[in-house]
Amino acid sequence: MSDARPPLVEMRGMSISFGGVRAVDDVSLDLQGGEVVGLLGHNGAGKSTLIKMLSGAYRPDAGEIRIDGRPAAIHSPRDARRYGIETIYQTLALAENLDAAANLFLGRELRSGWGTLDDVAMEVETRKVMARLNPHFAKFKEPVRALSGGQRQAVAIARAIHFNARVLIMDEPTAALGPQETRQVADLIVQLKKEGIGIFLISHDIHDVFDLSDRVAVMKNGRLVGTARTRAVTKDEVLGMIILGTCPSAAIPGPGALAAGGA
Amino acid sequence: MDSSLSGASERATAPQRRSFADLFRATEIDARLVGMLGALALIWIGVDILSGGAFLTPRNLWNLSVQTASVAVMAAGMVLVIVARHIDLSVGSILGLVGMIMGVTQAEFLPKYLGFDHPLIWVIALAVGLAVGAAIGLLHGAIVAYLGVPAFIVTLGGLLVWRGCAWWITSGRTVAPMDDAFRRMGGGIEGAIGATWTWVVALLAFAAIVWRTLHARSRRRKVGFALRPVWAEVAVAGLACLAVLAVVLVANSYDLPLRVAERIAAERGLVVPPQGLAIAHGLALPVLIAVGVGIVVTFLAQRTRFGRYVFALGGNPEATELSGVDTRRVTVLVFVLMGMLCAVAAAISTARLNAATNAQGMLDELYVIAAAVIGGTSLGGGLGTVAGAMLGALVMQSLQSGMVLMGLDTPLQNIVVGFVLVVAVWLDRLYRSRTLKGRAG
Numbered sequence: 001m002s003d004a005r006p007p008l009v010e011m012r013g014m015s016i017s018f019g020g021v022r023a024v025d026d027v028s029l030d031l032q033g034g035e036v037v038g039l040l041g042h043n044g045a046g047k048s049t050l051i052k053m054l055s056g057a058y059r060p061d062a063g064e065i066r067i068d069g070r071p072a073a074i075h076s077p078r079d080a081r082r083y084g085i086e087t088i089y090q091t092l093a094l095a096e097n098l099d100a101a102a103n104l105f106l107g108r109e110l111r112s113g114w115g116t117l118d119d120v121a122m123e124v125e126t127r128k129v130m131a132r133l134n135p136h137f138a139k140f141k142e143p144v145r146a147l148s149g150g151q152r153q154a155v156a157i158a159r160a161i162h163f164n165a166r167v168l169i170m171d172e173p174t175a176a177l178g179p180q181e182t183r184q185v186a187d188l189i190v191q192l193k194k195e196g197i198g199i200f201l202i203s204h205d206i207h208d209v210f211d212l213s214d215r216v217a218v219m220k221n222g223r224l225v226g227t228a229r230t231r232a233v234t235k236d237e238v239l240g241m242i243i244l245g246t247c248p249s250a251a252i253p254g255p256g257a258l259a260a261g262g263a
Numbered sequence: 264m265d266s267s268l269s270g271a272s273e274r275a276t277a278p279q280r281r282s283f284a285d286l287f288r289a290t291e292i293d294a295r296l297v298g299m300l301g302a303l304a305l306i307w308i309g310v311d312i313l314s315g316g317a318f319l320t321p322r323n324l325w326n327l328s329v330q331t332a333s334v335a336v337m338a339a340g341m342v343l344v345i346v347a348r349h350i351d352l353s354v355g356s357i358l359g360l361v362g363m364i365m366g367v368t369q370a371e372f373l374p375k376y377l378g379f380d381h382p383l384i385w386v387i388a389l390a391v392g393l394a395v396g397a398a399i400g401l402l403h404g405a406i407v408a409y410l411g412v413p414a415f416i417v418t419l420g421g422l423l424v425w426r427g428c429a430w431w432i433t434s435g436r437t438v439a440p441m442d443d444a445f446r447r448m449g450g451g452i453e454g455a456i457g458a459t460w461t462w463v464v465a466l467l468a469f470a471a472i473v474w475r476t477l478h479a480r481s482r483r484r485k486v487g488f489a490l491r492p493v494w495a496e497v498a499v500a501g502l503a504c505l506a507v508l509a510v511v512l513v514a515n516s517y518d519l520p521l522r523v524a525e526r527i528a529a530e531r532g533l534v535v536p537p538q539g540l541a542i543a544h545g546l547a548l549p550v551l552i553a554v555g556v557g558i559v560v561t562f563l564a565q566r567t568r569f570g571r572y573v574f575a576l577g578g579n580p581e582a583t584e585l586s587g588v589d590t591r592r593v594t595v596l597v598f599v600l601m602g603m604l605c606a607v608a609a610a611i612s613t614a615r616l617n618a619a620t621n622a623q624g625m626l627d628e629l630y631v632i633a634a635a636v637i638g639g640t641s642l643g644g645g646l647g648t649v650a651g652a653m654l655g656a657l658v659m660q661s662l663q664s665g666m667v668l669m670g671l672d673t674p675l676q677n678i679v680v681g682f683v684l685v686v687a688v689w690l691d692r693l694y695r696s697r698t699l700k701g702r703a704g
Contacts, residue, residue, distance in 0.1 A: 077585060077587065078587055081587070089585070093579065093581060093582035093585045093586070094578075094579060094582055095574070095575040095577075095578030095579040095582050095583060095645070096578050096579060096645070097574060097577065097578035097645035097646055098571075098574060098575060098578055102571060102574075102575070106571075106575055106582070106583065106586040106588070107583075107586035107587040107588045108586075108587075109568055109571060111568070115567075116566040116567060117565075117566050117567060117568065117571060120482050120483065120486055120488070121486075123486075123488070124486050
């Protein structure tokens with residue numbers, strides 16, 4: 001992390017309430033290009049809510065989002081896309097009855113001079129992106145339903161990166177996958193990092209993201225417990241952050257950290 | 264919908280069948296469509312035998328094609344409605360109301376200003392009908408999309424409302440006769456295009472088939488995709504041309520009644536040969552209209568954003584919405600299209616009957632939905648083809664008119680049709696689960 005250039009994404013003092021409940025309370029978090037940040041916490045800790053403000057699904061009550069150091073106005077998923085922020089939802093937002101190309105270009109179809117769909121051109125582009133992500137992928141003509149979990153995840157990711165995503169938000173990216181497919185997705189993430197894309201991995205399970213993340217950020221009860229370089233802390237220490245809200249000495253404590261945080 | 268996997272499940276167990284499966288796969292023909300055509304052939308041959316050869320005659324096949332047109336037109340729209348995870352129970356009532364409005368427009372309203380037999384009457388009547396159909400569809404679609412009332416309820420209400428409106432226009436009185444030019448849309452002697460024009464249509468169809476084949480091939484070659492083997496291209500195009508040829512030959516061997524032929528001969532100053540006059544019907548206009556509707560709706564479904572979004576909506580509504588698609592607009596448009604196709608069907612059916620009656624189109628909603636479902640449209644959404652649905656309409660009509668020829672009573676006819684509907688969907692499920700297993704393995 002070089003401190004010379006501004007972070008790719010900078011969230012400052014993000015807060016949002018639902019019916020008097022502070023779902024996210026004064027959370028600040030940043031992300032560099034080519035960095036993977038694991039956002040951890042129990043169900044209901046506020047991590048998904050925080051990230052939905054970044055992806056434009058929710059509007060924050062307070063706080064500021066900066067992209068490349070400049071304030072960004074994100075009011076809808078479309079706005080977020082304009083800033084290069086793409087979200088891959090937990091439920092894999094794919095239309096199962098359509099093929100990979102149709103899913104990849106859904107809502108942004110390529111068209112011929114006549115205004116009709118240019119399926120051939122879309123397949124060509126899809127083959128290009130998929131070759132980057134999963135060179136063995138060959139089921140271009142089949143509906144997504146016929147693909148394995150890992151292949152579907154690749155299609156979902158292809159869809160995000162084809163349109164030059166700079167920030168990728170992945171909600172529980174490996175929750176529904178088997179061990180081999182999980183490895184495929186892990187390989188993908190490593191590759192995307194190399195291409196300079198910043199990635200938020202959201203999970204309630206530390207094992208899903210610990211090895212993939214450069215840093216972890218832990219939330220509890222809507223507040224940030226702290227952030228830590230993954231190499232500087234152990235899994236047990238991070239578990240302590242998630243469960244108890246304690247902050248180990250190697251971590252940078254946030255407003256949600258337990259006051260007496262000594263190990 | 265995907266032929267490339269047909270037979271994949273047998274590969275492991277039946278190696279001797281592999282070569283045939285591979286050959287079939289190379290043609291990229293939709294296996295389900297072939298299955299339907301096979302079923303249709305079975306029905307035709309079976310009914311022909313049971314009715315003592317009365318079914319497979321040019322005359323009966325010609326009539327069958329005309330009788331199928333109205334339901335086939337609506338089935339084309341119903342496919343998209345069902346694919347988008349909706350349903351339209353009101354199509355029969357829309358047909359009734361629009362037919363009544365078109366009838367009153369041409370038989371009672373316009374003649375007051377234009378006089379009878381004015382050349383514009385049929386155009387205006389049809390335009391009014393299409394506008395009313397579109398407006399009703401717009402209303403249904405808007406209620407479904409923006410007010411969130413399920414389509415089942417909205418169109419169930421529509422079924423009652425529009426039937427009531429149709430009655431209300433003339434207080435239940437039948438409107439007749441229709442304008443002469445308008446009546447051509449219903450087929451009959453005036454509504455057949457004759458042998459020469461039928462050959463013109465056939466030549467256009469041949470040209471279109473060849474052009475499509477070549478165009479798709481050159482496009483694939485340009486980007487370096489695998490090409491179908493030449494024999495497969497020739498076989499598929501050849502089969503399509505043969506099908507067109509068969510239809511043309513049937514239509515052109517159904518001759519006009521002798522008296523009509525003699526009248527036409529007299530009008531045109533033809534000499535009547537001693538062995539009698541043989542003037543062929545040729546294709547019927549309603550059939551051409553239905554085929555045209557099929558081509559247009561297929562184009563909409565496969566080649567436009569609108570169609571892509573309809574299928575995406577059926578596959579995963581949330582995903583479609585998150586992709587930035589205006590799903591409400593798509594929903595409204597689907598119902599507008601359905602309404603307009605009901606108007607086309609209403610034109611065909613009032614023209615054929617030469618009257619607009621209060622009961623017109625009653626129970627059509629069930630036949631239309633059944634046709635779509637027999638044609639492989641999944642009620643779960645996301646799956647279906649226009650060609651399949653129109654073939655489904657032909658299957659239903661074949662059964663029905665076959666049973667009439669066999670002299671079966673109406674109650675028995677209904678029992679058979681209901682039975683066939685359930686069996687057809689069951690077979691479709693079997694086929695689907697088998698191909699899916701093939702995919703997984």
